[in-house]
Amino acid sequence: MKADIDANPALMKATGSTLGGAPTDPDRFHETDLMEREAEWGAAGFQLQFMLDTSLSDAERFPLKTRDLIVMDVPPEVAPVRVAWGAAPEKVHKDLDNVGFDGDRLYAPIFTSADFQPFSGSVMDIDPSGRGSDETAYIVTKFLNGVVFIRRWGGFRDGHSEATLRRLAEIAKEEKVNLVRAEGNFGDGMFLRLLEPHLRAVGYPVATEDHKVSGQKEVRMMGLIRPALQQHRIVIDTTVVRDDLQSAKRAAQLLKGSDRGSSMETSGLYQLTHLTEARGALKHDDRLDVLAHALAYWSSRMNADAHEAELKLKEAQDREFERLIFQTQVIPVHSRRKTGRGRGRRR
Structure with missing residues (x-):
């Protein structure tokens, strides 16, 4: 095979099939046959079955990518009026680990507007732990102009302990959230x-x-997260990413030899990139589930157009500038009305 390619490199170029070169066994699979099979199986199925290449199959099976996130430092009370995503090579966060599949990345925004506004809302969502090794997961999200900003994201392994409840209350206060929400399926709202x-x-x-919540969990999470992620409506704080990766590493070390082993399965970003719609796709999905809860809450407000909001802010600033200019303008002396004493008086 290698000798054939060395003798004729054109064998590697696609001719009949768009996904591969010349047939390796033309007596069994000729060009026309491969073209028909590619049309029948589709790109992912053809590569998997006839070229033993799983890359496209994995891409379709795991559609959530960290590269669709916007990673930046998020202030606690304000945010840029508009944030734009872009997969520019110079915007890659090279110091942050990739927990997704090969080729996935974490990117900084390609553009942020110079104008900042206070967030229009701030919510803490909590997913109480059920049993076993589940975490009590939480997330603090803030909202501005159709974009969800993740300010805090994590979990506690000690269930509903006093220490966990106290720390959750402290985080809610630190972030000045407007509302605390919790999934009420477990314990009928007792949490x-x-x-x-x-x-x-x-x-x-x-x-x-x-x-x-109701329905199959994996399908529900995918339906909530995928549209917001692929439209680049999720901004995550850089520190949150680092803490997520570090906490998973610490958990892996502490629980080595248990059901979690030494994997990264407690990382929210790992859960994000390994979600499929198959039942039981993730052994641990606590942090991803609480992200889905947050996006469900903001979904009705995510149709806001960030670009339109930026234009409205610019118009308001222009009007205010004009008002200040006219308010402070000095009227020339020659344009003032002269009244004069005794004017119009008979002599």
Whole structure:
């Protein structure tokens, strides 16, 4: 085979099939036959079955990529009016590990507007742990102009302990969230009843809300995360990415030899890139599930156009500038009305 290619490199160029070179066994699979099979199987199936190449199959099976995220430092109370995604080589975060498949990357934004605005909302979502080695996962998301900003993301392995409840209350206060939401399927809303005294104890009695979910978990998560991710509507703080990767490494070391082994399965980004719609696709999906809860909450507001919002802000700033100019303008002396004493008086 190699000798044939060395003698005639043109054998590697696609002719009949668009995905490969000349047939290796033309008596069995001639050009016309391969063209028909490619049309029948599709690109991924053809490469898998006839070329033993799983790359396209993996890409279709695992559609969520970290390269579709925007990774940047996110201030706690304000954000750029517009943030633009771009897969420019110079924007790759080379210091952040890739937990996805080969070729995946983490990118900084290709453009951020100079104007900042306060977030229009801030919510903490919590997914209480069920049993076994599940985490109590949480995420703090903030919203501005159709974009969801991830400010905090993590999990606690000690279930509903007092320490976990206290720390969740402290995070809610630190981030000044407007609402704390928790999945109410487990314990029929009991988790928030346990959390509320801790919110009052830290001096932050914020509003709380239960919500319930239904249907196959994997399909639900994919349906919520995929559109927002592929439209580049999710911005994640750089520190959150580092903490997610580091916490997974620490968990792997602590739990080495257990059911989690030494893998990265507790990483939210790992869960993101390894999700499929197959039932039981992930052994641990706590952090990904809580991200899906957050996106479900913001979905009704994500149709806002960031570019339109930037134009509206610019118009408002121009109007304010004009107002200040006219307010401070000095009227020339010659244009003032002269009244004069005794004007129009008979002599």
